Amino acid sequence: MAFDPHLYRLLHTGAPGDIDFYRAQCADAQAVLELGCGDGRVALAIAADGPRVIGIERHPGMLAAAREARSALPPAVAERVELIEGDMADFDLGRPFDRVILPYTTLYCLDPERRQRCLSRVAAHLAPAGRLAFDVWVGDDLRARGAFADEAPEWIEGLRDGDTIIEIFERDVHRPGRMEVTYTHQIARPGEMPTRSAYTITHHYLCTDELDGVLGAAGLDVLDVWGDFDGAALDDESERMVVVAAAR
Template sequence: MSEQFYSDARLYDRLFPAREPAVDFYRAEADRQGGSVLELGCGTGNKLIPIASDGHRCVGLELSPAMLAEAQRKADERGVELDWVQGDMRGFDLGRTFDLVIIAANSLLHLHGASDLVDCFRSVRRHLAPGGRLVFDVFNPSALMLAHADGVRRRREDLSFVDPDRGVVHVDVADTYDAAAQVTRGTWHFSTESESEADVVVVPLEIRSIFPQELPLLLSLGGLRLVERFGDWSGRPFTGDAAVQLCVCEAD
C-alpha cells in the first residue's frame, strides 16, 4: 500500500511542487462552473487553496491526516477559509452537492480495483449538483515504460529537490509492473550527498494504470459519462501519445 508515502507531507510538497499549468487549468474550470468545489484526494491543498482564494466555496477530502494537517497550515498561512474532511473517496457522504468535483494529480490511481473506481464514481455522482461536472487527470499509460519496470533501482534526475536541512535530495525508484492487476509497485529511495545518510527515506508506492478505452466504461458504471478528454493542460485534444488523460465528465 502507499499510505507511508504520504506520511511526510512537506517531503511530498518538495517532491511534487504545484505545477502552474495544472493549477491554472483547475482554477479556470472552477470559474467556468461557478459555485462550490469538492476535491477528492486533495493532498496538501496545492490545487484547492488557490481555487478557494478565488472566492469559491471549497471542501477538500483526503485520507491522510498528515496531508490534511499540512493543507490546513498552508490555508491558514494564506488566510484562506475552506473545509477539510478526512475520508475515503470510494465512499463518502457530505450531505450536500457540488458544482464541480475534481480529482487531481493521479489521485484516482490509488484505487486499484475496478469496483473501487466504480464506487468512487458513484459517490461523485451522488454529490454532483444539477449541471455539475467531474474533472480529473490521470497519466496515459505507456507500454514502453511499463515494459521497463523490471525492479532495477534507477535515478530519477527529474525528481531531485532541495531540502532546507539535508541539501540536495536524490530520488531513485525501483518499479515492477503487475499486468494482471494493472498496478505498478515501486520502492522509492530518497538519498543525500552525505555517505553517512545514504537512504534517508525508503517508501513504497503502488499506482494503477487506467487505459484510455476502459475509462468511459468505468465512468458509465458509476453513472457518469465522459464529455471531453484533453491531452495536455492547454486543452490539446487527447491522442494516443499524450502524457495525460485530462477528463471532463457529467452525470449520465
C-alpha cells in the same frame, strides 16, 4: 499511505498548468469538492477565486500541511475552505457540488473496486449541471508492455531542502493494470551520516479505451477528454488524459 508527507511534497509538486486548468473549470462554481486534496495546493487556489471548497484527504500529514497552508490565507479565503479527513472511496457529505475534482493522478490511488465506489459517490454528489474533472497519465503503453520491473533503482532528481541534500531514486514494478513505484531518498544533512527513507506508491492505471466504461459504470458520461491542460487533442503521443464528465 505510508509516506513521509514532507519528502512526498518535495517531489510531487503538481503538473505544469494543472492549477490554472482546475481554476478555469471551477470559475462559475459555487461549491467545489476536491478528493485527495493533499496539501491543498489546488483547493486553496480555487477558493481564492471565490467558490467554497471542501477537500477530503486520508493522510493526516498531508491534511495537516493543507490546514497550515489554509491558516496563512486571508481570513475571507480561509473560511471558504473546509478540510476533512476521510476516504474518497467512501464519503457522504449530504449536499451537491458544482464541481468535483481529482487533480494530479489521484484517481490512480484506488484499486478498481474502490475506484468504482469513488466514482459512484462522485455521481451522487454532483449537482444537476455539475461536472467531474480529473487528470491521470495514460496507461496504454504500459498495458502493452505487460509485467516487467526495473532492474535497479534509477536516480531521478537531486533536491536541496534548506541545508539538506536529498538524492531521489525510483524503481518501478509493473503488473497488469498497476505500477508500484518505490522512491528511495538518500538524505545528507551537514555533519551527519547520510540516511535513507523509502516509500512505495501503487498506481492503478487506466487506458484510453477504458475511460467510457469505467465512468459509465458509475453513472457518469465523458464530456471532454484532452491530452493536456492546454486543450491539446488526446492522441497516441499524449502522456496525460484530462477528463471532464457529468452525471447521467
